[in-house]
Structures are given as structure tokens and as C-alpha cells.
Amino acid sequence: MKIDAKKLKNNLDSFYTIVESYQSISSTNDLLKEVASSFPEGTIFLANEQSKGKGRNGRDFLSQADKGLYMSVLLKPQFDIKTSLTITACAAVSVAKAIETLYHKQIQIKWINDITYKQKKLGGILVESGLQANQSQVDYFVVGIGINVYKQDFPEPLNEIASTLEAHIKNVDRFALAVAILNNFATLYASLAQNTWYEPYLRFSSVYHASIKVLANPPYDAYVENIDPYGQLHVIKEDQTREIINSGEISIRLK
Structure with a gap:
């Protein structure tokens, strides 16, 4: 059953202007992008099911009916496209803090957009942007x-890497989770320029001060020395040279 839009809005920060809830659509991100010019900042679209849920790099995100929380938020800040990294991190912290507060589980963020528990993926963040005609400024x-x-049955090979909150938590409440995530995000987004998401992100990060494998061409091993306030990784390679990498260039895998 879909989440009650009116009830949800009544429990949210005043930043959120419009809440629309759907039983089944292709993708909340795609639909919100289609109508972004006609809706104000703070609009939320939710779906009980997505037929074409989206992940990073063109991957599908399994979005079965009554099994998950699938939602998108519209932002219209005066930022450049590089800020999408910090917005992704801000959203990830909002999710991790919500689960930690509600259910006392130590959630981790696998750089930069995966939400994990015990090295199994519980979900993720996908930030997409629309550019203005001159391509120099983000429209939304x-x-x-x-x-x-x-709980749900994941097809192969997802069953090896994915899990659910209910597999680890009794009496998980999807509505309460939505409220907590969205209100956390409103607070962090309001202070985005002050980087209030940054210290919590380092605390939740599974790769900060960790050895990783960078899946570049060719792949290489490295140590994550730092994650900067733009969400970029500062790594030291085995030959002791340093490199700054961002999510648009590579993927990473814990060793």
C-alpha cells in the first residue's frame, strides 16, 4: 500500500512543499525530472513500486511493491554541478542517521552513495541534475x-550483495523511516554551505582510513587518506603517489 501523502506532509519540515504518492510508476526520479520546471523546490514524489527503478551508472534498482521506500526530492539551489557530490553525501547521512536513531544499528556508507549494513547493501542514493541552456549552472x-x-527474495546475483532492514530489525516502520530521513535531509540541506553533513559522513563511512581497490583502467590498490568536503577521495597508491578521485570517474570495492 502506498504511503499517505497528506499524513506524511503533516509530519515533515516546512521545507517540503508538495508530496505526491503513487502506487506504481516507472521511476520517481524520471517522473520528477519530467515535471521539474512546474514544481517548486521541496517537492517529493514517492512510489510503492517502481517498474524501472534506477541506480548509478545505468544499473537497475529493484523496487518491488510493498517492500521498500522509493522517493525523490526536488532541489533548486544556486550551485554548480560539483555540488551534486555533497548532496549525495548529505542524503546518505540523512538515511544513516535515521536508521541509527530509530533502530540503533550502525549503518555504513560505502562511498559515495551505497547504504550498507554488515557489508550488505540496504539501499542507495541517486542524484541527477538538469542543466540550464548555457550548461554552466544547474537548473535543478x-x-x-x-x-x-x-524482507524479499532477491534474484541472483543481488542475493549475494543485498539485504533488507527487516532482516536485521524487528517491527521496522516504513512511514517513520520516511519521516526521519526527509527531516534529517531538510536540516542538513539548509546548512549545506556549512558542511554539517561532513563529520557524520566520515563517521558512517566504510572506506575512510581503509584500504580499497580502485576499479580504474588498470585497477589499483590504495589507502583512503581523507574524504574532502566535496565528497572526493584522497588516496595514497602503493607507490606512495597521491590521487584525488570522485564518483564520476571510478567505482571502488573494499579489499
Whole structure:
């Protein structure tokens, strides 16, 4: 059953202007991008099911009916496209803090957009942008948040890497989770320029001060010395040279 839009809005920060809830659509991100010019900042689209849920790099995000939390938020800040990294991190912290506060579980963020528990993926963040005609300024961001809430059978090979909140938590409440995530995000987004997301992000990060494998061409091993306030990784390679990498260039895998 879809989340009650009116009830949700009544429990949210005043930043959120419009809440629309759907039983089944292709993708909350895609629909919100289509109508972004006609809706104000703070608009939320939610779906009980997505037929074409989206992940990073063109991957699908399994979005079965009554099993997860699938929602997108419209932002219209005066930022450049580089800020999408910090918005992704801000949304990830909002999810991790919500689960920690509600259910006392130590969630981790696998750089930069995966929400994990015990090295299994619970969900992720997908931030997409629309550029103005001159391509120099972002017209809007759509922040997609997908969480596997209730138990479900994942097809191969997802069953090896994915899990759900209900597999680890009794009496998980999808509505309460949505409220907590969205209100956390409103607070962090309001102070984005002050980087209030930054210290919590380092605390939740599974790769900060960790050894990783960078899946570049060719791949290489490295140590994450720092994650900067733009969400970029500062790594030291085995030959002791340093490099700054961002999510648009590579993927990473814990060793």
C-alpha cells in the first residue's frame, strides 16, 4: 500500500512543499525530472513500486511493491554541478542517521552513495541534475533515495550483495523511516554551505582510513587518506603517489 501523502506532509519540515504518492510508476526520479520546471523546490514524489527503478551508472534498482521506500526530492539551489557530490553525501547521512536513531544499528556508507549494513547493501542514493541552456549552472537536482525495507527474495546475483532492514530489525516502520530521513535531509540541506553533513559522513563511512581497490583502467590498490568536503577521495597508491578521485570517474570495492 502506498504511503499517505497528506499524513506524511503533516509530519515533515516546512521545507517540503508538495508530496505526491503513487502506487506504481516507472521511476520517481524520471517522473520528477519530467515535471521539474512546474514544481517548486521541496517537492517529493514517492512510489510503492517502481517498474524501472534506477541506480548509478545505468544499473537497475529493484523496487518491488510493498517492500521498500522509493522517493525523490526536488532541489533548486544556486550551485554548480560539483555540488551534486555533497548532496549525495548529505542524503546518505540523512538515511544513516535515521536508521541509527530509530533502530540503533550502525549503518555504513560505502562511498559515495551505497547504504550498507554488515557489508550488505540496504539501499542507495541517486542524484541527477538538469542543466540550464548555457550548461554552466544547474537548473535543478533530483535526489532519489531507495531503501530495501521489508524482507524479499532477491534474484541472483543481488542475493549475494543485498539485504533488507527487516532482516536485521524487528517491527521496522516504513512511514517513520520516511519521516526521519526527509527531516534529517531538510536540516542538513539548509546548512549545506556549512558542511554539517561532513563529520557524520566520515563517521558512517566504510572506506575512510581503509584500504580499497580502485576499479580504474588498470585497477589499483590504495589507502583512503581523507574524504574532502566535496565528497572526493584522497588516496595514497602503493607507490606512495597521491590521487584525488570522485564518483564520476571510478567505482571502488573494499579489499
